[in-house]
Amino acid sequence: xxxxxxxxxxxxxxxxxxxxxxxxxxxxxxxxxxxxxxxxxxxxxxxxxxxxxxxxxxxxxxxxxxxxxxxxxxxxxxxxxxxxxxxxxxxxxxxxxxxxxxxxxxxxxxxxxxxxxxxxxxxxxxxxxxxxxxxxxxxxxxxxxxxxxxxxxxxxxxxxxxxxxxxxxxxxxxxxxxxxxxxxxxxxxxxxxxxxxxxxxxxxxxxxxxxxxxxxxxxxxxxxxxxxxxxxxxxxxxxxxxxxxxxxxxxxxxxxxxxxxxxxxxx
Amino acid sequence: xxxxxxxxxxxxxxxxxxxxxxxxxxxxxxxxxxxxxxxxxxxxxxxxxxxxxxxxxxxxxxxxxxxxxxxxxxxxxxxxxxxxxxxxxxxxxxxxxxxxxxxxxxxxxxxxxxxxxxxxxxxxxxxxxxxxxxxxxxxxxxxxxxxxxxxxxxxxxxxxxxxxxxxxxxxxxxxxxxxxxxxxxxxxxxxxxxxxxxxxxxxxxxxxxxxxxxxxxxxxxxxxxxxxxxxxxxxxxxxxxxxxxxxxxxxxxxxxxxxxxxxxxxxxxxxxxxxxxxxxxxxxxxxxxxxxxxxxxxxxxxx
Numbered sequence: 257x258x259x260x261x262x263x264x265x266x267x268x269x270x271x272x273x274x275x276x277x278x279x280x281x282x283x284x285x286x287x288x289x290x291x292x293x294x295x296x297x298x299x300x301x302x303x304x305x306x307x308x309x310x311x312x313x314x315x316x317x318x319x320x321x322x323x324x325x326x327x328x329x330x331x332x333x334x335x336x337x338x339x340x341x342x343x344x345x346x347x348x349x350x351x352x353x354x355x356x357x358x359x360x361x362x363x364x365x366x367x368x369x370x371x372x373x374x375x376x377x378x379x380x381x382x383x384x385x386x387x388x389x390x391x392x393x394x395x396x397x398x399x400x401x402x403x404x405x406x407x408x409x410x411x412x413x414x415x416x417x418x419x420x421x422x423x424x425x426x427x428x429x430x431x432x433x434x435x436x437x438x439x440x441x442x443x444x445x446x447x448x449x450x451x452x453x454x455x456x457x458x459x460x461x462x463x464x465x466x467x468x469x470x471x472x473x474x475x476x477x478x479x480x481x482x483x484x485x486x487x488x489x490x491x492x493x494x495x496x497x498x499x500x501x502x503x504x505x506x507x508x509x510x511x512x513x514x515x516x517x518x519x520x521x522x523x
Numbered sequence: 524x525x526x527x528x529x530x531x532x533x534x535x536x537x538x539x540x541x542x543x544x545x546x547x548x549x550x551x552x553x554x555x556x557x558x559x560x561x562x563x564x565x566x567x568x569x570x571x572x573x574x575x576x577x578x579x580x581x582x583x584x585x586x587x588x589x590x591x592x593x594x595x596x597x598x599x600x601x602x603x604x605x606x607x608x609x610x611x612x613x614x615x616x617x618x619x620x621x622x623x624x625x626x627x628x629x630x631x632x633x634x635x636x637x638x639x640x641x642x643x644x645x646x647x648x649x650x651x652x653x654x655x656x657x658x659x660x661x662x663x664x665x666x667x668x669x670x671x672x673x674x675x676x677x678x679x680x681x682x683x684x685x686x687x688x689x690x691x692x693x694x695x696x697x698x699x700x701x702x703x704x705x706x707x708x709x710x711x712x713x714x715x716x717x718x719x720x721x722x723x724x725x726x727x728x729x730x731x732x733x734x735x736x737x738x739x740x741x742x743x744x745x746x747x748x749x750x751x752x753x754x755x756x757x758x759x760x761x762x763x764x765x766x767x768x769x770x771x772x773x774x775x776x777x778x779x780x781x782x783x784x785x786x787x788x789x790x791x792x793x794x795x796x797x798x799x800x801x802x803x804x805x806x807x808x809x810x811x812x813x814x815x816x817x818x819x820x821x822x823x824x825x826x
Contacts, residue, residue: 274687306721308689414573440719443572443746445803448790452800470719473749473792477800500794514724515794517749 261464262295262432267327269313287313289488300465302479304472310488311468315434319351320344349379352425356437358417362409368420369405375428394427398453415446426457434466439474451478472515484508533602534560535708535740541597543579549595554579555764566734566741568751571761577744581710585629586611586619603707625655628701632713634693638685644696645681648703655704670699674729691722702733710742715750727754748791752776760784782807
């Protein structure tokens, strides 16, 4: 496929876990077991699965935040694992992440302006005045104000903090954004705002999203393609319509059945 | 139904005009004259966004409000059918301690932070059994094993530390802890918010079963109407510290009256993808009050 921006082939990642009496024994847990995915440019690929299914490990391994046991991650044809750390850092500009917990992922001692501008600083993009301008523009774009630059994360609500997290990721003009459960820590009433924002930004900046979620209600509204993971394996993949209309795998059916509020629909 | 009507004469818990304010600003009520009741074997869901006072309401029942807050008015009448009706707000710390864990138990939102990381989960489950019922030794081990089994964790995991369990398992441990002494009232403060959908469905089912089996009343706090639809008997909708609407599940879900309830229902994403995504709508509020919501959220986050 030529239009795939991020391709992962046969990823394997194992963890060792203490087990047995007093935890003297060890068992191997396969977090990723021969996982292959491909993210099309400008599209959203959702990775769904329960906790422990390996979806967050997948995200971290894709961004080389964790070493892989085997397999390759190709970003625009480049194998990320083979790059030296300096090159990898410059490539990372294009691969950004929005984290799950907006309360834990922002440094409480940094002002929002610094948090959002840090990436620009690290990658040495533009003069400080230009960086300032970019930060302000980005904050405005995600629905915050210039005055918010001087504030600390605790002064914001959960939804606003997630906006800061999105601004931090997007200020570098990345090509791929990995969203690791970006709305699952938010109130249902705030989720829609953030999802709409993500969709708008995708159209504007031609972003490709890898959207990790366990909530199939949310995925339905944002994804183009879906990968279903279970116990470290990809059990099913396909377009949104296929998965929702004709789930093939038993586990996918279970996931769909677990969506809360089914009873109300049937009642 | 199953004979529950008989019990309805005396509710398990009655919140009567409960108001909570911070001690520094007693005039600004964080919870404003909230009244509702919980029947044995029934689930009352309190729904609202963050900052609506739903967690404070739950904490006040347990007498666990932070020192900066105070109950400014109201009664919390608890009637377990044995020791008669008691006003929980009037009890001293020692008598409250006897009720907490034994008769009223609570499941907290974050299983990661509410378990002690340096104690095995078995020990933590057994703690309340020893304290309240004096169960020790082998009997305790058997009881812990059966509790773990009940919540769907292999009993061998009793020697595991919380960090060795997944989020869903930790929440199950929390549930095992809370139901250990067979309480008659269970308060669940967003017990599934941190969990994923399949586990959420399991936990909700588990709570529902336990509730029926032990004829337990449940105060269930959530912001997700999907969850409400699955578990509630009665629904109380809170907004900025006040109850804007309450009624049976059918009334609230099918015929919401208050514009806030309607707005909240509208922003729940549907699995069919038919309904467009819609952010919460405050258009029904007078213009000058619309921005206050954010201020409230922040004040809660910084408490």
